[in-house]
Amino acid sequence: MGVSPDSGVAAAGMLDVLTPADPATAPDPPAPPEPTPAPEPTAATTPVPATDPATPAAGRRAGWRALPTRAVGWSRAAATTIAGWPRRRYGRVVTPGILIFAVVGAALLAGTYVVPALPTTTHRTFTLIEPTGEGVPSPPADEVPGTDPSAAADGATAAPTADPAAVTRPSDLAAWAGPLSAKLGIPLPAMEAYGYAELVTSATSPGCQLRWTTLAGIGKVESAHGQDHAILGADGTAMPPIVGAPLDGRDGRMKIADTDGGRLDHDPTWDHAVGPMQFIPSTWATYGADADGNGVPDINNVYDAALAAARYLCAGNRNLSLPGDWWASIMSYNAVQKYVQDVFGAANDYGVRSR
Numbered sequence: 464m465g466v467s468p469d470s471g472v473a474a475a476g477m478l479d480v481l482t483p484a485d486p487a488t489a490p491d492p493p494a495p496p497e498p499t500p501a502p503e504p505t506a507a508t509t510p511v512p513a514t515d516p517a518t519p520a521a522g523r524r525a526g527w528r529a530l531p532t533r534a535v536g537w538s539r540a541a542a543t544t545i546a547g548w549p550r551r552r553y554g555r556v557v558t559p560g561i562l563i564f565a566v567v568g569a570a571l572l573a574g575t576y577v578v579p580a581l582p583t584t585t586h587r588t589f590t591l592i593e594p595t596g597e598g599v600p601s602p603p604a605d606e607v608p609g610t611d612p613s614a615a616a617d618g619a620t621a622a623p624t625a626d627p628a629a630v631t632r633p634s635d636l637a638a639w640a641g642p643l644s645a646k647l648g649i650p651l652p653a654m655e656a657y658g659y660a661e662l663v664t665s666a667t668s669p670g671c672q673l674r675w676t677t678l679a680g681i682g683k684v685e686s687a688h689g690q691d692h693a694i695l696g697a698d699g700t701a702m703p704p705i706v707g708a709p710l711d712g713r714d715g716r717m718k719i720a721d722t723d724g725g726r727l728d729h730d731p732t733w734d735h736a737v738g739p740m741q742f743i744p745s746t747w748a749t750y751g752a753d754a755d756g757n758g759v760p761d762i763n764n765v766y767d768a769a770l771a772a773a774r775y776l777c778a779g780n781r782n783l784s785l786p787g788d789w790w791a792s793i794m795s796y797n798a799v800q801k802y803v804q805d806v807f808g809a810a811n812d813y814g815v816r817s818r
Contacts, residue, residue, distance in 0.1 A: 632756050633659035633699070633766045647813055649679060652699040653688040653739070656769035659754060664773045671777035672784040676817070678769050680810030681796065682739060689739035689765045699755060699766040707736035710743070719743065727762055740768035750775045772796075 633655040640654035647654075657675035664673045682688045686705050689695035693705050711733045712718030719734040723744035728735035734743050742750075742762055751760035752770040761767045776796065781788040793803045 633754055635659075636662075643817055647679075647816060649683075649813075650688050650690065650695045652695055652697065653679075653682055653765050653769075656699060656754065656765045657682065659766065660769040660773040663754070663770060664777055668777045670780065670782055671773075672782055673773055673777055674783070674810075674814070676810040676814040677776070677783065677789070677793075677806075678772055679813050680806040680808075681772060681793075682765070682769070683809045684802065684805045685736075685741040686739045695739070695765060698764070700761065700764045701739050702763075704763045705738055705741070707741060709733035709735055719745075723748070738762040738768045739765040740772045742768065742771065746775065747771065750778075 633652070636655045636658045637651070640651055640658055643649070644651040644654040649657075657678040660678055661673055661675040664671055679688075685691075686693075686701070689699075689701035689705065691705055693701040693703055695701050706728050708714075708716060709730060709732070710717045710719040721731050721744075722734055725731040727737050727744045727747065734745065736743055737747070744762075747760075747762050750771045751762065752767050752774060753760045754766040754770040755764065760771070776783065776792040781792050783789045783792055790803065793806050797803075
């Protein structure tokens, strides 16, 4: 077969194609195209997994059903911890202290809500004053016939007799005291005690002019006639005993160290005011009386205490029908202005209402 002149060129070209290129002279291969970054997902394109609306509620129901089981587990764990506490070294030391604290706390709580509170203050806590002759009130109003135990009047309120010597004990005045007790709200034993003290004083200290209304005023202010956190029995004894706060100089109280070894107020350190008429033991030692005739002067008995108060008020030849002497007698009982004003108000009220 013949070959054309151009065939050598063509052949040469074919040889060029088939012949491997020289690595030193070969051109660099084209760089691969850079990868196109994928578009960031958007809210519109972010797939949202499908949810079952019933699934959360079912989970909650399952959680509630599991609570009893969990509670039992918690209780067992707590019981195990508590039971094992005493076996530990520090538990043997701390556990008795915790138990003692719990018992004491329970006792205090029971005492607060079960046991009635006893008085922690005394009537003798008013502001002290210096007595002066200015502004002295008139003595309480005198009784009108029918309210004076020594005066004969209408049969309803007259004393059993006009002769004080015939009255040997406070209960002899029951016919006189009964109607007044109901009218004035004063316990019958206290009413008998005040009337009897007036009768005895009128015979032993006629110049004193003491009236039962003054004693009733003191009895009301001091102890509500023996009923301040106590019950006044038919025999005139206040139970439990009425004992004021310690006279230790605190909170405006006087400072009086013990004078009776705690025999009357059960305090060997400080004196206390005791009984329906609130006598200090040292004063009772001087003026104590036996009005009910049982042979024992009893500071907690309103019969005895009222007669002792009458003796004390009449000491020094006072005439209680005079304003100055009346004021001085009550100030000697308790030298505070508010106290004297309260006694005067109560005594005057009883005098007015008993008419």
